[in-house]
Amino acid sequence: xxxxxxxxxxxxxxxxxxxxxxxxxxxxxxxxxxxxxxxxxxxxxxxxxxxxxxxxxxxxxxxxxxxxxxxxxxxxxxxxxxxxxxxxxxxxxxxxxxxxxxxxxxxxxxxxxxxxxxxxxxxxxxxxxxxxxx
Amino acid sequence: xxxxxxxxxxxxxxxxxxxxxxxxxxxxxxxxxxxxxxxxxxxxxxxxxxxxxxxxxxxxxxxxxxxxxxxxxxxxxxxxxxxxxxxxxxxxxxxxxxxxxxxxxxxxxxxxxxxxxxxxxxxxxxxxxxxxxxxxxxxxxxxxxxxxxxxxxxxxxxxxxxxxxxxxxxxxxxxxxxxxxxxxxxxxxxxxxxxxxxxxxxxxxxxxxxxxxxxxxxxxxxxxxxxxxxxxxxxxxxxxxxxxxxxxxxxxxxxxxxxxxxxxxxxxxx
Numbered sequence: 001x002x003x004x005x006x007x008x009x010x011x012x013x014x015x016x017x018x019x020x021x022x023x024x025x026x027x028x029x030x031x032x033x034x035x036x037x038x039x040x041x042x043x044x045x046x047x048x049x050x051x052x053x054x055x056x057x058x059x060x061x062x063x064x065x066x067x068x069x070x071x072x073x074x075x076x077x078x079x080x081x082x083x084x085x086x087x088x089x090x091x092x093x094x095x096x097x098x099x100x101x102x103x104x105x106x107x108x109x110x111x112x113x114x115x116x117x118x119x120x121x122x123x124x125x126x127x128x129x130x131x132x133x134x
Numbered sequence: 135x136x137x138x139x140x141x142x143x144x145x146x147x148x149x150x151x152x153x154x155x156x157x158x159x160x161x162x163x164x165x166x167x168x169x170x171x172x173x174x175x176x177x178x179x180x181x182x183x184x185x186x187x188x189x190x191x192x193x194x195x196x197x198x199x200x201x202x203x204x205x206x207x208x209x210x211x212x213x214x215x216x217x218x219x220x221x222x223x224x225x226x227x228x229x230x231x232x233x234x235x236x237x238x239x240x241x242x243x244x245x246x247x248x249x250x251x252x253x254x255x256x257x258x259x260x261x262x263x264x265x266x267x268x269x270x271x272x273x274x275x276x277x278x279x280x281x282x283x284x285x286x287x288x289x290x291x292x293x294x295x296x297x298x299x300x301x302x303x304x305x306x307x308x309x310x311x312x313x314x315x316x317x318x319x320x321x322x323x324x325x326x327x328x329x330x331x332x333x334x335x336x337x338x339x340x341x342x343x344x345x346x347x348x349x350x351x352x353x354x355x356x357x358x359x360x361x362x363x364x365x366x367x368x369x370x371x372x373x374x375x376x377x378x379x380x381x382x383x384x385x386x387x388x389x390x391x392x393x394x395x396x397x398x399x400x401x402x403x404x
Binding site: 005006009010013014017018020021024025028029054055056057058059060066067068069070072073076079080082083084086088089090092093096097100101103104105107108110111112114115118 | 139142143146147149150153154157158162165166167168169170171173174175177178179181182183185194195196197200201205208209212213215216218219220222223226227269270271273275279359379382385386393
């Protein structure tokens with residue numbers, strides 16, 4: 001049973017790695033800036049999910065809880081119990097930071113792509129190589 | 135051209151295979167382990183620990199405590215990155231004018247009425263996510279983006295003209311954004327200022343009493359833990375995020391007549 005869990009968890013992680021590869025391929029190959037942008041968001045979301053999955057841990061006999069105390073602890077034993085039953089909060093905090101910075105980058109890129117479209121009338125990257133400039 | 139694409143595809147496939155091999159070998163440590171990393175256990179055991187206040191942040195939520203207390207300086211710069219991106223978007227479109235009366239009517243009456251019903255619900259839900267950031271999952275950024283969805287709905291459903299009429303102009307939004315950032319800055323040095331005034335030792339980004347400093351932010355409000363600076367950080371961050379995201383969306387949603395001047399200067403494309 002435990003081996004089955006391990007296997008499925010590894011399959012999820014490896015499929016995220018494959019997802020990262022496909023997103024990278026989209027960033028490199030697709031000529032349209034909008035499609036590159038979508039591939040970039042998939043790339044960063046896959047990496048974030050991967051980091052969250054690395055923070056997962058197993059608890060004997062039940063499922064792990066979220067890293068939030070549901071009530072004010074009344075003793076040190078309660079805190080010990082909390083730390084044995086909760087998932088790792090550190091990847092979640094780091095991914096929160098990554099999401100915010102990613103959002104900042106996306107906003108700037110969206111503005112750039114829209115200006116590009118207004119100037120060239122297309123979002124294909126080869127338009128900027130001369131020739132089709134208005 | 136075809137060979138180049140093939141080369142890229144093969145190298146990416148190779149990267150995926152090698153990464154999978156490294157993970158399978160255990161290069162990232164045991165996957166889904168039973169034991170917790172030492173640093174994670176320390177965070178979990180000290181997040182609300184009245185028996186050892188000098189290492190605690192006195193909040194019930196570990197992620198918010200890490201984001202705003204243990205790694206507070208990190209998050210301050212992250213907020214600055216968001217601010218710089220918003221300034222960057224506004225700079226890209228520099229020279230734009232906000233025109234009224236371009237004839238935007240928005241969507242149909244049915245959509246407008248249902249949006250009017252949604253507005254208070256979204257506001258309350260977003261505010262509760264932000265204000266309870268130190269008690270429940272969530273925080274200033276999550277609540278702020280939640281409320282920014284409302285502003286996006288407002289612009290899409292009621293048209294940009296309506297938003298300008300209601301006072302959602304970019305200069306006002308930028309002012310709120312800057313006020314939020316100044317609030318975060320003041321909160322981070324509040325205990326330092328108090329320490330200088332009282333002649334006691336204090337640190338930047340200090341929340342609870344630490345070694346060498348007895349000053350502390352309030353850790354309780356009535357019958358609930360307050361988390362000291364975490365509550366203030368969350369409130370200011372949600373203000374900053376909601377105004378910043380709304381500003382960016384308004385700039386991105388500007389009509390052709392409004393950005394023509396920005397495009398006509400033409401310096402950016404040379």
